[in-house]
Amino acid sequence: xxxxxxxxxxxxxxxxxxxxxxxxxxxxxxxxxxxxxxxxxxxxxxxxxxxxxxxxxxxxxxxxxxxxxxxxxxxxxxxxxxxxxxxxxxxxxxxxxxxxxxxxxxxxxxxxxxx
Amino acid sequence: xxxxxxxxxxxxxxxxxxxxxxxxxxxxxxxxxxxxxxxxxxxxxxxxxxxxxxxxxxxxxxxxxxxxxxxxxxxxxxxxxxxxxxxxxxxxxxxxxxxxxxxxxxxxxxxxx
Numbered sequence: 719x720x721x722x723x724x725x726x727x728x729x730x731x732x733x734x735x736x737x738x739x740x741x742x743x744x745x746x747x748x749x750x751x752x753x754x755x756x757x758x759x760x761x762x763x764x765x766x767x768x769x770x771x772x773x774x775x776x777x778x779x780x781x782x783x784x785x786x787x788x789x790x791x792x793x794x795x796x797x798x799x800x801x802x803x804x805x806x807x808x809x810x811x812x813x814x815x816x817x818x819x820x821x822x823x824x825x826x827x828x829x830x831x832x833x
Numbered sequence: 834x835x836x837x838x839x840x841x842x843x844x845x846x847x848x849x850x851x852x853x854x855x856x857x858x859x860x861x862x863x864x865x866x867x868x869x870x871x872x873x874x875x876x877x878x879x880x881x882x883x884x885x886x887x888x889x890x891x892x893x894x895x896x897x898x899x900x901x902x903x904x905x906x907x908x909x910x911x912x913x914x915x916x917x918x919x920x921x922x923x924x925x926x927x928x929x930x931x932x933x934x935x936x937x938x939x940x941x942x943x944x945x946x
Binding site: 750754759760761762763764767769808812819820821822823824825826 | 837864866875876877878881889924926930931932934935936937938939940
């Protein structure tokens with residue numbers, strides 16, 4: 719069965735600093751990987767996704783993530799964060815195949831950007 | 834496009850009452866998902882429909898929960914009878930199927946007293 723571990727429940731950083739949010743997954747088959755962001759009192763929005771091809775994926779708002787198959791990781795990075803990036807970030811995995819493409823989400827990482 | 838629409842946005846009810854949550858997916862999307870979010874358990878998939886047919890309901894907690902999708906533009910999640918441990922935010926999401934992006938609604942915040 720697929721599973722996702724987000725190694726940090728909270729990450730505080732200062733504005734304009736770089737940030738990395740860590741995500742590891744467990745699966746016995748090929749996977750598709752996603753990062754979603756949730757702003758307070760809102761639903762989730764897709765930041766980026768890895769389906770195939772280049773292991774470095776660029777998303778919205780200046781975020782990027784790198785798929786590392788040998789380390790089963792999909793860490794999210796941004797070189798310089800803004801106050802408006804304060805939100806909860808969720809990593810998700812889908813094993814796909816057949817007709818079942820359900821997503822399994824990690825517990826989330828709360829990113830707090832301080833002035 | 835209006836996005837995924839959920840109603841009500843907030844629901845407060847007493848233990849034992851029936852609760853019905855509603856979702857209108859994005860027009861043209863053929864997959865619909867119901868999730869539950871709590872502090873303790875995070876975001877859990879409850880049930881997933883493809884072309885109005887339930888594909889995976891392994892996440893439905895127990896018989897008190899039921900979900901229907903009578904047509905491509907409407908789905909309901911019903912809890913009967915409700916219990917305090919059902920208090921959570923319930924999200925509906927829709928997609929074009931496969932590994933297409935899932936678009937989430939704003940959620941229904943349910944409090945069962």
